[in-house]
Amino acid sequence: MEPDFWHDKWNKNEIGFHLSRAHPLLTCHWNRLGPASSGRVFVPLCGKTLDIHYLRDQGADVVGAELSEHAVLAFFEEAGLEPRVSDWHAGKRFCTEGITLFQGDIFALDRSTLGTIDAVYDRAAAIALPPALRQQYVRHVIELTGSSPQLLITLSYDQSLMPGPPFSVDAENVKELYSQHYRLNCLSSEEIIENEVRFRERGLTTLTERCWHLGPTLPAT
Template identity: 45%
Template sequence: MDRDFWLEKWRINQIGFHEGTPNSLLTAHFAALRLKPGSRVFVPLCGKTRDLSWLRAQGFSVVGIDLSRKAIEQFFDEENISSVIAQCGRLERFDAGTVTLFAGDFFDLDAETLGPVAAIYDRAALIALPPPIRDRYAAHLVALTHAAPQLLVTLEYGQALQSGPPFSVPESDVHALYDTTYRLHEAKRRDVPGGLKGRCPAQEVAWLLAP
């Protein structure tokens, strides 16, 4: 999956991966991270997810990044929020107080530009990446956030039955990526109603990752 693949998805509005309501695994399990009010939460590959607004409504500050500038613009338009735009190296920063979104490549984001975060919420990032990129992604995420605790949502299904994205990320892969940094706890596993894209059985899994 190269950058042109995702930019084209947004250009033609082929965004079936976008959920129109906050993810129920987020709303059920995010409190387990036990963050203080006002804590800053990082959402990688955020798109225009409604999860950002849900996190803000719980009293958190949110910071996200997405390759698509169009996705970032649509988030602020749909939420009726004004932002101040500034260039940050190869990234654009859209700042609106309790929500800051970067447009650009995740791997161009550094810890200084991101700033301190208390937690990570990853529902759409890891499952969007094919296996060859996941090691690099996980290592960069840990370095960016100084191994902040994380709520991670993955999908599991027979990869041979359906090509990604979203990709299947089995339990063994989650452990291989994060065991050296975090203590992992499987918080919830549930069937995806109707299967993945209606083509094969799938499960959505919520993981809590604690340093």
């Protein structure tokens, strides 16, 4: 997706992906990441998600990356927080106690700018990107975070019925994208079309939401 696609979505407030509470699969499964869950946690393509506050409440130092300045400003304003703002080489860095958001293109972020990461939370990030860009994104996040463990939430459906985003990422796609670097554990798989009017209106009749724990690969014996 071109940056203008997302800027346009934020400017028109067409943000059906934004939830008014922390994601239930995050609150249910976050502790599966063990001690890493309260370390330095990266939230790629974070939007203005309230999941950041949930992660912060679990003791994490949260670091997000988001293209839209509109989204980042809304995140802090809606939380009544006044961030310190500085520049990084591809945008602005917004910081408050325990929360840093890098506004700008995630592909411009490098390891030394981001700093050490203990865990990654990906909701509506990998599935926001079309296949070729998604592959680049997955490689980039793995490289940026040194293959830190991840909690990943995906959606899958018949891609011929609806253009993305969100794009369909099924179990086979998750294996192709991550299995070289991680041991994959599907924590939940649920049919959710009943609760998703916006996708029924776009022609879907089934929609599966999965939550994955991507953990360290077992050492070779």
